[in-house]
Amino acid sequence: MPRQAMQRRLPALVAAAGLAALSAVPAAGAASESALRSELEALKQRIKELERKLEARRQNERQTEEKLAELEKEVASAAEWKSPNTLIHMAGYADVGYTDARGASGTFDSVRFNPIVHYQYRDLVMLESELELKVTEDGETETGLEYLTIDLFLNDYVAIVAGKFLSPVGWFRQNIHPSWINRLPSAPAGFGHDQAAPNADVGLQVRGGFPAFGGFNRVTYAVYVGNGPTLEADGGEIEMIETPGLGSDTDGEKVVGGRLGVFLAQRRLELGVSGATGKVSVTKNAGASVSDGARGYRVLGADFTWRPWRLDLRGEYIRQEVDDLASSAYATEGGTWRAWYLQAAYRFRPTPWEVVARYADYDTPHDSKDLTQWALGVNYVFAANIVAKLAYEFNDNPNSGVAPSIDDRMLAQVAYGF
Amino acid sequence: MGNAMAKRKRSANRPAAGVAAAGLLLAAAAAWPPASRAEYPPKGDFARGARLWVLNCGRCHEARDPKELRDDQWITTLYHMRVRGGLTGQDVRDLYTFMERSN
Numbered sequence: 450m451p452r453q454a455m456q457r458r459l460p461a462l463v464a465a466a467g468l469a470a471l472s473a474v475p476a477a478g479a480a481s482e483s484a485l486r487s488e489l490e491a492l493k494q495r496i497k498e499l500e501r502k503l504e505a506r507r508q509n510e511r512q513t514e515e516k517l518a519e520l521e522k523e524v525a526s527a528a529e530w531k532s533p534n535t536l537i538h539m540a541g542y543a544d545v546g547y548t549d550a551r552g553a554s555g556t557f558d559s560v561r562f563n564p565i566v567h568y569q570y571r572d573l574v575m576l577e578s579e580l581e582l583k584v585t586e587d588g589e590t591e592t593g594l595e596y597l598t599i600d601l602f603l604n605d606y607v608a609i610v611a612g613k614f615l616s617p618v619g620w621f622r623q624n625i626h627p628s629w630i631n632r633l634p635s636a637p638a639g640f641g642h643d644q645a646a647p648n649a650d651v652g653l654q655v656r657g658g659f660p661a662f663g664g665f666n667r668v669t670y671a672v673y674v675g676n677g678p679t680l681e682a683d684g685g686e687i688e689m690i691e692t693p694g695l696g697s698d699t700d701g702e703k704v705v706g707g708r709l710g711v712f713l714a715q716r717r718l719e720l721g722v723s724g725a726t727g728k729v730s731v732t733k734n735a736g737a738s739v740s741d742g743a744r745g746y747r748v749l750g751a752d753f754t755w756r757p758w759r760l761d762l763r764g765e766y767i768r769q770e771v772d773d774l775a776s777s778a779y780a781t782e783g784g785t786w787r788a789w790y791l792q793a794a795y796r797f798r799p800t801p802w803e804v805v806a807r808y809a810d811y812d813t814p815h816d817s818k819d820l821t822q823w824a825l826g827v828n829y830v831f832a833a834n835i836v837a838k839l840a841y842e843f844n845d846n847p848n849s850g851v852a853p854s855i856d857d858r859m860l861a862q863v864a865y866g867f
Numbered sequence: 868m869g870n871a872m873a874k875r876k877r878s879a880n881r882p883a884a885g886v887a888a889a890g891l892l893l894a895a896a897a898a899w900p901p902a903s904r905a906e907y908p909p910k911g912d913f914a915r916g917a918r919l920w921v922l923n924c925g926r927c928h929e930a931r932d933p934k935e936l937r938d939d940q941w942i943t944t945l946y947h948m949r950v951r952g953g954l955t956g957q958d959v960r961d962l963y964t965f966m967e968r969s970n
Binding site for chain 1: 887889906907909915918919920923925926927928929930932933935939940942943944946947949950952953954955956957959
């Protein structure tokens with residue numbers, strides 16, 4: 450350490466310089482001698498002081514070195530979270546809502562918390578899981594497993610997804626329904642749970658995307674095999690196709706399907722077609738568990754997203770169909786559940802205000818459930834993931850003389866995705 | 868075993884699904900484990916990442932700000948989005964490189 454050596458030598462140097470200065474002074478009388486002596490004393494004092502300062506400085510340096518070593522240790526442990534093989538991340542969303550339907554009193558009717566947990570092993574495997582916790586009308590808390598999959602990243606273009614997943618058929622249910630994403634507080638008519646659009650399935654999925662048509666354009670795909678839906682019958686008719694993602698397959702026949710999409714990046718346009726086919730059977734009749742023969746099931750969907758300028762235009766068509774089954778003990782006739790919607794949203798950037806309009810049409814084998822719906826809304830976008838929405842829904846039953854299953858209503862919601 | 872065989876005979880599409888599933892798992896096993904690296908995800912291209920962010924991250928929802936999350940949180944989020952949006956592995960590496968330097 451040359452600097453320290455220099456510092457140690459400093460007092461000696463100063464003293465030498467002092468003496469040299471003294472010897473250069475010509476000898477004089479007693480008066481000047483005593484003056485010299487006091488000057489020497491002063492110099493000695495100064496040297497002592499310098500030595501003291503130097504010692505203090507050395508002390509300081511030692512302390513700094515110790516502190517530095519400590520800091521280095523802290524930094525090393527602080528950086529640990531950056532490179533573990535397993536990452537853990539919590540995401541999800543929550544929303545609260547208020548509904549004021551015509552002919553009913555306004556109600557705070559929705560409190561929902563959907564935590565998502567991600568565990569990821571390097572860039573190879575990911576576990577993704579979403580729970581849904583919500584307050585029911587009678588104050589209970591309803592719990593559900595929205596999805597749970599283990600995703601294996603096979604290579605850059607293929608991921609295998611196993612478990613319970615949101616149906617890859619259609620677009621709204623898998624990608625738009627979370628409340629911080631959906632620009633309106635409600636799902637379009639026909640796109641709610643157990644309506645025309647399938648919600649989830651349990652099985653195996655292969656999905657991914659690859660570059661096509663040049664530039665940043667992509668073809669995306671998803672293919673799956675799953676347990677498929679189940680049917681609920683009542684009064685000799687099929688009431689609804691249930692797609693909660695069943696952990697059993699009573700008819701023993703799998704459903705296979707998927708979606709093929711094209712994303713034209715420069716045009717900000719995305720198109721998709723999707724479908725599935727297989728067999729389903731009635732497992733519930735008037736609320737009781739039953740078993741029945743298997744019958745054909747098909748679903749077909751088409752969707753688009755186009756975002757020209759500041760507009761956000763979306764639309765989707767979906768159709769689920771079950772075949773007749775003459776031998777059925779509960780419902781010989783099948784039926785078709787069909788729905789489509791078109792939505793336009795416009796954000797007045799850079800302000801936080803957004804307006805949205807949506808038209809939806811839902812057609813089922815049961816006249817009382819058919820619905821045409823206009824929804825108009827105004828949103829205040831606090832951040833990309835936090836939005837307050839106020840909307841009005843005009844609901845009509847297209848069959849003359851039949852009342853709509855939902856009245857016209859005002860909906861307010863605050864949604865937070867995290 | 869005999870019971871399983873009888874059940875299998877009842878359905879024509881089940882063996883096909885079974886074979887497809889087995890094939891997939893075999894393919895997965897053959898490719899496993901990919902060469903491990905010290906760093907993951909490996910470095911991508913910042914400029915492509917920025918472009919990909921602009922083009923992709925507003926497809927389904929309002930684009931989220933790179934400053935919103937920490938680096939490690941972006942890794943899990945981007946792999947989540949890869950599965951959702953059919954992004955490629957290279958897309959994710961480029962996006963991560965962009966996110967890492969922008970937050």
